[in-house]
Amino acid sequence: MLSDPAGTPAVSGENENKKTSMSLRPFGRLDWKVSALGFGAMRLPLTGPGNESLVDEEESIRMIRRAVDLGVNYVDTAWPYHGEKSEGIVGRALKNGYRERVKIATKLPCWLVEKPDDFDRFLDEQLRRLDTDCIDFYLFHAIWRDRWEHIRSMNMIASAEKAMADERIRYLGFSFHDQTGLFREVIDAYDNWTLAQIQYNFLNETVQAGTAGLNYAAQKGLAVVVMEPLLGGNITRPQGRIKEIWENSGKKPADVALRWIWDKPGVSTILSGMSAMQQVLENIESARKSADSSLTGEEHELIERVRTAYSGLNTIPCTKCGYCMPCPHGLDIPYNFEVFNLSRVNPDMGRALYLWHFTESAKASQCQACGICEPLCPQKIPIMENMKKINRHFGQ
Ligand SMILES: NC(=O)c1ccc[n+]([C@@H]2O[C@H](COP(=O)([O-])OP(=O)(O)OC[C@H]3O[C@@H](n4cnc5c(N)ncnc54)[C@H](OP(=O)(O)O)[C@@H]3O)[C@@H](O)[C@H]2O)c1
Incomplete structure (x- = not known):
């Protein structure tokens, strides 16, 4: 068993959740409610700049546990995050009674699967890293056209069904980064998806799965988990004219952007990849306020002004996920x-x-x-x- 580096004493999950009044939302067809905010373990705090694998583990564990104490019941990680360290850190953060209070989502690195048996090799290593007997939500990571063909040619859905039967996985889903047409095709290809994870925010209504995909998945009974709600932090680091618009409004970009998403009834939970305790506390506060139609008319107009200002900039839509790295020639x-x-x-x-x-x-x-x-x-x-x-x- 892994040790418990943060040494946080165990607490009663049920009592703690009652204290926080975290907003809970339906999770597709499941008879379980998810916290409006989930913890994305892809942007954990670092001990130094520029190297994603230098994670400040102690602070990360403090942040994850604080989030759980304040009602977060969903933690998302994946094989490659933080130079493959994220799953182990999540596993250690969830010691001392925290594991029982949350659902864990992690993902199969489909692109590394070279033969059907690789599925079990990755899954078993992920169970070991997370130090758990069962992964609640197992996702095929970052589906796009070629990867979807690869998943099918390697019979990965059959392998996942076997893992559900022997209870190493509870439910199956996928995360998605292609167009709405493929999104529908993937949903329609299998009856037993529980969740779909999509990139979604007020600048991406028609990008990738978009609002059309969100509504389609929700209407088919899937839980929709939102990633990159702040465009990887781009929305919270406005510059120039856009910064002025936010400052003049007296509103915080993260709060308004997150509540814009929670106003969509099809959304189950929003993952934010928080890199500092302050962000955890602020986003939990936003989640507490969230409900359908929490955004005022004035805030809708603000979003419209910011969106218009962005559309004139012609920027490159990078979200700094780092999937393109490392470059063999050393480019950042x-x-x-x-x-x-x-x-x-x-x-x-x-x-x-x-x-x-x-x-x-x-x-x-x-x-x-x-x-x-x-x-x-x-x-x-x-x-x-x-x-x-x-x-x-x-x-x-
Ligand atoms: N499956 C996939 O293909 C895939 C792809 C991407 C993400 N994901 C998952 O989805 C999660 C969420 O996506 P994301 O990490 O891109 O989320 P995000 O919320 O769009 O971006 C996170 C960044 O936003 C900034 N931020 C968050 N809260 C803030 C606040 N209150 N005030 C100011 N800035 C704030 C921080 O930037 P700074 O660190 O610069 O301060 C943080 O690193 C990931 O962590 C990961 O678990 C999955």
Whole structure:
């Protein structure tokens, strides 16, 4: 058994949940209610910048436990997050009675499955990392067209059914990063999906599954779990004109953006990948206020103004998920996009960062156009073309 690094004493889940009045929501066809906010373990705090695997484990455990104490009952992780450390950290965070108070979701790294037996190899290692006998929600990770074909050719659904029968998995779902048409096709291909995880926020109503996909899944009885509700934090780091709009409104982008999503009745839970305790507390406070139609008319108008301001910027839609990394030539792909996007609203700052805060080998100018990264990007960003654009933009 793994040790309990944070040493937090066990508490009674039921009593604690009553104290917090966390808002609970239906979870598809299940006779179980999920907390409006779920914990996404992909953006845990780091001990230093620039290396996702340097997780501040003690603080991460404190944050996850605090969230559970305040009523969060759903934790989402996956094989690759934080250089494959996230599942182990979640497992250790859920010691001392916390495991019994939450449902765990993790995902099969379908792209690493080379033969049907690999399914069991990954699942058994994930059970070991999470130190649990059963994973409540097991998802095929980041489905898009090629991956869906691969899942079928390797009979992964049959392997998952076997794992449900022997109770290593309780329920099956998938996370999704392609277009609405494929989303419907995947839903219709199998009768026993319990949940679908989609990227959804006020800037992505017609991106990927979008509102149409959300409604389709909900109407088919699936629980819809929302990821990237703040576009990986892009919505909470506004610059220039957009920053002004938020500041003038006196509203916090995270609070308004999250409540905009909770206003959709088809949404079961929102995962936010919180990287600081303050974010956990703020998002839980927003979740407490959430209900259908919690957004005021004034807040709807604010969202509309912010959306219009974004549409004029022509930024690159990177959410810094890091799936494109590592680049074999040493480029920091997400950081190039971040600095480019920043330069669209703050040209001097963007240029200064590109010129002075970048190691030479990590810059767009070093792209060799090998193309390894492009099929890995859930947002389907033409990375090579954009690297050329960034290089031209900064005149390198
Ligand atoms: N299956 C998939 O394909 C897939 C893909 C993506 C995500 N996911 C899952 O979905 C989860 C949620 O997605 P996400 O991590 O992209 O969520 P997100 O909420 O869109 O972005 C998280 C980031 O938003 C910022 N943030 C959060 N709360 C804030 C607050 N109150 N105030 C200010 N900033 C705040 C933080 O940015 P800073 O750290 O910069 O402060 C944080 O790292 C992930 O953690 C992961 O579990 C799954």
